[in-house]
Each structure stands twice: as structure tokens, then as C-alpha cells.
Amino acid sequence: MLARLPDLPETIRSMWPYRPNFARVNGWRMHYVDEGAGDPLVLLHGNPTWGFLYRDFVKPLTAAGRRVIIPDMIGFGLSEKPTREDAHSLDGHIANLTALLRQLDLRRITLVCHDWGGPTGLGFALTNRERMHALVLMSTWAWPLPPAEFHTRMFPWRMMHAPLLGPYLLGRHNALAARGIYLSVVDREKFRERAQAAYTAVLPDPATRLLTWTWPRWIPLDDHARAFARFRWIEHELRSCALPTLMVWGREDDVFDPDTFCRKFTTLLPHAEGPHWVTGRHFLQEDSGPEIAALIVEFLQRHARDEP
Template sequence: MEASETAQRFTHEQWPYEPKFKRVNRWRMHYVDEGVGDPVVLLHGNPAWGFLYRKFIKPLTAAGRRVIVPDMIGFGLSEKPVREQAHTLDGHIANLTGLLRQLDLHNATMVCHDWGGPTGLGFALSNPDRVRALVIMSTWAWPMPPAEFHKRIFPWRMMHAPLVGPYLLGRHNALAGRGMYLSVVDRRQFRAEAQSVYENILPDPGSRLLTWTWPRWIPLDDSARGLARFEWLERELGKSKLPTLLIWGREDEVFDHKTFATRFKALLPHAEGPELVTGRHFLQEDSGEEIADKINRFLDRIGERQS
């Protein structure tokens, strides 16, 4: 489906930003580019898209920052390959790298959430000369052990089984529908203003391929295909001195703050936080403006220290 057709599935009031596109690794990648100043790159995961950050853009641009919001290949208004081979973790890191290098970003702050963690950190650790700071939210960057949530037979591992995954997440769009609905605190507000947007941006089973294939890259044992990349992420992150802010959803049941924010703090002892906000896994839905304010204040502090 062409981006123009998909764009008709939400209103200008819901997403009032001019669509921009670049070719990355042969795919057409959509992004939003608003404001001026040092760039802040807002990275989503599965099954979201840039819409997840709609409450961040105005507070960040009003504070004098340039905001870049990419849609990962396979999501949002970006092209949606129908071959699973297009959706490796290294491929997504390469796509993001291709976009940000074409934009020639420097002094960037990478805001990393869910799969935006491994992809955004993959870019940052490979391009430290282009990155100013990190904001890490409800994600992970190491091979083992996985989250307790991802080890459960039901619902997680069953949802991504060879037959059940395409049926539930492909045919019935379960992750963008009920999955996201269950992963916010204020479900009434989410249903009223956002749920249909997430569902409609993935209008058919072919467009939903990534929702059930990308999670297969979460390492569950030593034979996992993503193991080497996550080992590299953990090793390189432990060497990082980039200013870092940890923000976590207090109610997150996927990457709980007591386990995952604490482990990031051990890897990055200089990091600020973790600062807890109202929110399950998609904390941007419940606390978007509050998180944007925390990012602004964090970057202001960095600027004061560096001036």
C-alpha cells in the first residue's frame, strides 16, 4: 500500500506533520523532521510507529530542538517488505544508520524505546561522533537472560510460533490492537484517540509481517540468531561515556524497572535516573508531555555543563 493511501487512515489533527522520505538500502523510509537546533531522534518499536511520539514533538521543538521521528522499515508510512529476510536486527540498524547519515546529523540525542533500543543504541555505538546523548526507556541491550515476559509460553512464545503468530498477529492484528491496549494505563483514552490509528496503519496481513517476525530476534537461549549483536551491544554500551537519562514506566510489565532499568544503571553508572513515570510498556501514551519535559531539562543540564 502506498503511503498516500495509508495516510488517509488518520486525520491531520491526529498527525499534523509533513511526511518526508529517503531511500535507505532500497527501501522507502518515512520520517518527520520538525524544528531547528540540535537533533533529537525519537525511535519506536513493535508494533508502533512515529505516532507514538506525537505528544513529544511540540514540547521539544518549542524548546529549540530539531525533532526527527523515523518509521522503521515495515511500520507506519515506511515501505513494508513482505519477506522475513528484510527484517533482521542488523538490517534495521543499517536502515536507521542510512537515514541519519543522509540527514548528516551531529550532536544527536537518541531516544530509544522497545526495539528502538537495540537499533538506536546500535547506531549510537557505531557513530559516537554523531551522538551527543542517550535517553533509554523500557528496552534492553544484552543477550541473556530475556525478560520473564518473553520466556512465558502464553501469551508471548505462542504468539510468535510458526502457525499461531501469522494467525493472531497477521490475520487478526492482535499486537497493534489488544496488545497495545493492554500495555497502557489509561485504556479509555488510548481507545478514544490512538488505538484505531495503530490498527489501521497495518491494514492487512502482509503489512503486519514484522509484528510477529521481529520478536523472533529476542534471544531466548544460546542458539539465538541475534545473540552476537546483543553481546556486542552490551560490551560496547559498558564502555560508553555518553550522557544518559533513564526513564521507565512505573507499571511496565514487559521490561520492569526493577530489573531492566537497574541493569542499565549498572552498565552506565553515570546515567541519570531511572526516573519513573505513569506508564506500562508504551509509556509515551500515558506520560508523553511529562517525558518530553524530562528530556528538555536533561539536555539543558548537559548544555550548562558543556558551556
């Protein structure tokens, strides 16, 4: 059940001219973009987006002498989309990413983590430290509790993914891609005109949208949650992580509110730079892509100068 590049609207394809690559990872077929040469940057998206979220990053990062790799998480974008909920777990997605990055034998990796790209990417980074160079964190989290206040609310969050409601609202009606992203950007009209179709087109049928309501169910809300132990491990390991880290956050982020989440990351990673504030809600790449890419280039150049 694959969406294909030729199925995308022409306006979208013109913004995503990159050659598709596919790898067999952990039993699934994963799509990724691989552009440029140099130390690799791996850009990780979350729910319900795909590599297209980083379309404004590719040119400035490759122009700065970096290799840019953008995988589509299994279940999203142009990657294979399993049709059973049990196909998805946080550990499984970490293993998917690990398989890809080991196949490509990447070293000196800078991971750029957004939303579920955070726990997934950090799960890789903390078990493959010898391959890592730096981290960039944006509107994400890395601990079991407390959750974002947004994720505890009945309206709209828990209603959206509750039993039968998830398959109806996010499955039949594709509400997260068709409406959720729109509500979580600042310039909604620009997003509607230029980008929205890219997110809905790759999730054409209810069965392709499974992960849009499965990922919300993996966010721990109490200590009985399925991913509680993994998140506790990530939090514990992160405290000993000395990787250079950049935090970039949207001023208007009302999903992972900056006061709570940046403060917590600063506690776990006291050496982290930032947060650098940009215009943006949860999907800050939509409002401030080029600005964030410039921050990343500057951050990496600064650290390259400091290296012995």
C-alpha cells in the same frame, strides 16, 4: 505496500499534522518526520508502533530549540513494508537507521530509544559515536540474556509469535496493534478513544503486519538465537559508552520490568540519570508523553549548561 497519510482517520491526522518526508535507506523507502531546528533529537519506536507514539513530544521539543526527527522503522508506520521475513534482521534495521541519519548528516544527536528502538538505536550510536550527544532509554534492553521474564512465558508471548500462530494471531487478526498495545497502557479507555486507530490503520492487511511477529522472534531466549552475537556486542560496547544518558521508565511496566532492566542499565551505564518514574506500562509515551518530553528538555538543558 505503503499506508498513506490520507488513509488515516481524520481524528488521527489532526493529531499528526507533520509533513511526511521519505528517504531511500539501505534499499527501502523510509518515512520520517523532521520538524524544528537545532541539535537533533531522533525518536525511535519499536513493535508494533510508529512515529505517532511520539506525537506529544514534537511541540515541546521543537519549542525548546531542538530539531525532532522521527523515523518509521521499515515495516511499520508509513514506511515500506517488506513481505518476506528474511527482509528483517537487527543488523538490517541498524543499517536502515544509519543510512537515514548519515543522509541527513546529523551531528550532536540525542537518541530516544523505546522497545526495538533500543537495540536498533544503540547499534547506530555505538558505531557512530562522533555523531552522538546523548541517550534517552525507555522500556528497552541491550543485552542477549537474560531476557525479560515476560518473553520467556508460553502464555501469551511465545504462543503469539510461534510458527503459524504469529501469522494467524498477529497477521490475520492484527492482535498486537489491535489488542497488545491496549493491554500495555495504563489508561486503556483514553487510548482506545484517542489513539488506537492510528496503530491499526497503518497495518491494514495481514501482509503489512509481518514485522509484528518477526521482531518477537529476534529476541534472544538462548545462546543459539540469531541476534545473540549482536546483542552481546551491544552490551560489551555499552560498557565503554560515556554519553550522557537519561532513563525513563513506567512504574507499571510489566514487559521490561523496572527492577530488572533499570538495574542492568545502571550497571552498564553507571553515569546514567534516573530512572525517572512516570505513569506507564510498556507504551509509557501513551500515558505520560508530555511529562517525558519535559524530562528530556530538562535533561538536555542541564547538560548544555554543564558543557564547556
